Amino acid sequence: MRTKILLDEEEMPKRWYNVAADLLTPLDPPLHPQTGEPLKPEDLEMIFPKGLIRQEMSMERWIEIPDEVRDILRLWRPTPLFRAHRLEEHLKTPAKIYYKYEGVSPAGSHKPNTAVPQAYYNMKEGIERIATETGAGQWGSALSMATSFFELECRVYMVRASFDQKPYRKSIMQVWGAECVASPSELTNAGRMILKEHPDTGGSLGIAISEAVEDAATHDNTNYALGSVLNHVLLHQTVEGQELKAQLAIVDDYPDVIYGCVGGGSNFPGMVFPFVPDKLKENKEIRMVACEPSACPTLTKGLFTYDFGDTARLTPLLKMYTLGHDFIPPSIHAGGLRYHGDAPLLCNLVHDRVIEAMSFHQNEVFKAAVTFARTEGILPAPEASHALKPAIDDAIACKKTGEEKTIVISLSGHGHFDLSSYDAYFAGNLVDYEYPEELVKQSLAKVPKF
Amino acid sequence: MIPLKKVGFLVNPIAGMGGAVGLKGTDGLAAEAVARGAVPVSPRRAEIALAELSGVDALFLTAGGDMGESALRKSGQRYQVVYRPPQEPTAEDTQKASSTFIEEGVDLIVFCGGDGTARDVSEVAGLQAPIIGIPAGVKMQSGVFAVSPKAAGELVRGYLEEGLLIRETEIVDVDEEKYRAGTLDTKIYGIAATPYKPALVQERKQIYSSRNEEEFKEEIAVFASEFMRDGSAYILGAGTTTAKIAELLGAEKTLLGVDVIQNGRTICRDASERDLLRVIDDEGRAKIIVSPIGAQGFVLGRGSQQISPEVLRRAGPENLIIVATPHKLKETPHLLVDTGDQKLDETISGRRQVICGYRIAQLKDVEASSRVGMDQSGSF
Numbered sequence: 001m002r003t004k005i006l007l008d009e010e011e012m013p014k015r016w017y018n019v020a021a022d023l024l025t026p027l028d029p030p031l032h033p034q035t036g037e038p039l040k041p042e043d044l045e046m047i048f049p050k051g052l053i054r055q056e057m058s059m060e061r062w063i064e065i066p067d068e069v070r071d072i073l074r075l076w077r078p079t080p081l082f083r084a085h086r087l088e089e090h091l092k093t094p095a096k097i098y099y100k101y102e103g104v105s106p107a108g109s110h111k112p113n114t115a116v117p118q119a120y121y122n123m124k125e126g127i128e129r130i131a132t133e134t135g136a137g138q139w140g141s142a143l144s145m146a147t148s149f150f151e152l153e154c155r156v157y158m159v160r161a162s163f164d165q166k167p168y169r170k171s172i173m174q175v176w177g178a179e180c181v182a183s184p185s186e187l188t189n190a191g192r193m194i195l196k197e198h199p200d201t202g203g204s205l206g207i208a209i210s211e212a213v214e215d216a217a218t219h220d221n222t223n224y225a226l227g228s229v230l231n232h233v234l235l236h237q238t239v240e241g242q243e244l245k246a247q248l249a250i251v252d253d254y255p256d257v258i259y260g261c262v263g264g265g266s267n268f269p270g271m272v273f274p275f276v277p278d279k280l281k282e283n284k285e286i287r288m289v290a291c292e293p294s295a296c297p298t299l300t301k302g303l304f305t306y307d308f309g310d311t312a313r314l315t316p317l318l319k320m321y322t323l324g325h326d327f328i329p330p331s332i333h334a335g336g337l338r339y340h341g342d343a344p345l346l347c348n349l350v351h352d353r354v355i356e357a358m359s360f361h362q363n364e365v366f367k368a369a370v371t372f373a374r375t376e377g378i379l380p381a382p383e384a385s386h387a388l389k390p391a392i393d394d395a396i397a398c399k400k401t402g403e404e405k406t407i408v409i410s411l412s413g414h415g416h417f418d419l420s421s422y423d424a425y426f427a428g429n430l431v432d433y434e435y436p437e438e439l440v441k442q443s444l445a446k447v448p449k450f
Numbered sequence: 451m452i453p454l455k456k457v458g459f460l461v462n463p464i465a466g467m468g469g470a471v472g473l474k475g476t477d478g479l480a481a482e483a484v485a486r487g488a489v490p491v492s493p494r495r496a497e498i499a500l501a502e503l504s505g506v507d508a509l510f511l512t513a514g515g516d517m518g519e520s521a522l523r524k525s526g527q528r529y530q531v532v533y534r535p536p537q538e539p540t541a542e543d544t545q546k547a548s549s550t551f552i553e554e555g556v557d558l559i560v561f562c563g564g565d566g567t568a569r570d571v572s573e574v575a576g577l578q579a580p581i582i583g584i585p586a587g588v589k590m591q592s593g594v595f596a597v598s599p600k601a602a603g604e605l606v607r608g609y610l611e612e613g614l615l616i617r618e619t620e621i622v623d624v625d626e627e628k629y630r631a632g633t634l635d636t637k638i639y640g641i642a643a644t645p646y647k648p649a650l651v652q653e654r655k656q657i658y659s660s661r662n663e664e665e666f667k668e669e670i671a672v673f674a675s676e677f678m679r680d681g682s683a684y685i686l687g688a689g690t691t692t693a694k695i696a697e698l699l700g701a702e703k704t705l706l707g708v709d710v711i712q713n714g715r716t717i718c719r720d721a722s723e724r725d726l727l728r729v730i731d732d733e734g735r736a737k738i739i740v741s742p743i744g745a746q747g748f749v750l751g752r753g754s755q756q757i758s759p760e761v762l763r764r765a766g767p768e769n770l771i772i773v774a775t776p777h778k779l780k781e782t783p784h785l786l787v788d789t790g791d792q793k794l795d796e797t798i799s800g801r802r803q804v805i806c807g808y809r810i811a812q813l814k815d816v817e818a819s820s821r822v823g824m825d826q827s828g829s830f
Binding site: 198200295323324327328329330361431432433434435436439440442443 | 662665673676677679680771776779803805807808809810811812813
């Protein structure tokens, strides 16, 4: 009975897979926030290096991973694929449950997969400093590590709700040489404006993005980096799905369904995009299910339209599912999933029904997380646990049908910084939030369109 | 130098005596309660609260004898008697003492009693000074009460030393005469200001930071003002949260009554059940917005009797929108309905969305109070 399915270092992918080449409907272009015209590459040069802008706009199916990047990814990649024998036994399911675990990276999540190449391309083009935002702290930690490898300075604007909740995130960023400040902060115009109106706000990813973009635009030799949403980020994450495919091939298996959590989109797309051509071109019957919180149900209840990526309307307009750039999601414990929009590539595939989406309440998610920790040992991050919930439900349903379904969970990170959230769960203090969809639709019906 | 804080302190010596001997309130029945063998409970409760305040730097202003002086003397606090009741203390004395406190410019009024006492104090104090109630009555549905005498003491200390936030809350009471006759008729008698340590305090960093409850009322109101643009007639129940919605729309609203707003204008003020039925008939439909009232989380049936079973049935239970701040939701384990029609109560109960912020709702259990039982629903 094999538990860990491992690849050799040399089997680590040498290319990134670009799903833009295989979409059913071409991607709608990002629009300039002031003119509303499609964005030109030079519009992005103020805050991104050319190497990444090329990837952002590329239509090539495969893009080489630089050796310098692979040498660093080698520190934790390829990541293990586990067969969850103990969870299966606990659930008494005929289903085969696998989980691909990205929590083995030094930063504890999948985020370094893109942090490293992003830092690399910035370094290559002579950038000395990077500004970014972080929700739960995973991205900030990952970029802090990556910038330290390439000797860049880094400032991280961390959503205040998470900053207060997980003080050790700041500590770990400091160890890697980065500066972490609570957002909204007094350091930017965007932050000061929000603080004036809401001095006690817990902040949001949308606000933190505004701050980081402003920081990059107003500091010399400083660029901005984003840990989700953008095409090049999703591209970098495709090492996950490529490995998963190779690992399942070793045990002669193939997923019937893959579950992964979605905040802005990076881990889940990275895991499933390499399977998209299988479904579209080879007619493989694979379900790819994006799992999001009911408190911030972008893909399941949002509108598919152009919207800003941030609160202050500094970013380009992206065609995506959105709850509105002015929506500040409630402070749920899966801080990394509190984003009003989602990656355009992912939204395109959801809209074309290639990928599905489901949403879950935090209490049921934590319940699944505890079941997982007590059977498989790993303490999952609250974000990642959104994928555990439907996977467990699915496996239980297989008991009735007798189906030996192959269920794959994309387990994006560990929850060692989230223990206060687990405490709150056990104390019965977690609130199940909802998005009042009908009333929101009613209110949007009479709102003038942008 | 910071001026010494002044605290008005008042005990209703007969509060709570009726409860133990089955009188459901002691108004006008102190002699009867004593005859039935009741012993005073409030002085002891006042002492427990005061015990939490040793070392606090404040001057207590109080009324003579059992109305506060005796308890303060035992506690060793610095105090000054500013009012003396001419004989056995009555509701009038509570009001007179409170009025003296306000004249003296107290920073806070602390009283020990029940809903009746809360009414007397708040009628005089209005919003001029915040009020904290030490629970000692038979009924304590008003929002000014701390959960226990000890908690009241902690709240007073918190307010004096840390400057807790203030919120507005409803003063609620039942008509004791009717209640003894078997009818429960709760009314909102006024609005008081009260300091609060959010029940969220242990996890405030995680969930809401230290955000003010009033901000959430504002958020709810902004959201409501958006979805209320659909042209429907909206029946707004009583309370401070629904009042905020009207305020934001610039529409007139009776704080303690039920009003109907359509397209941002009040089309029916302080509506009776008949008015509401007429509006529904005229418009063909209406939506209802209510908020939990007082400390027990009643959304229907207490305080807004005008929104009767008939009104609810004609508007359709699916058009009932419940709004409440996260703070209030945290304090009440579940929301209660008691329309007087058990079948309707059961239709409305279950897991329901409660709007608690801008485009944010919580899932909350709504229960028919007949099923919960009177004892659990509060201090009855």
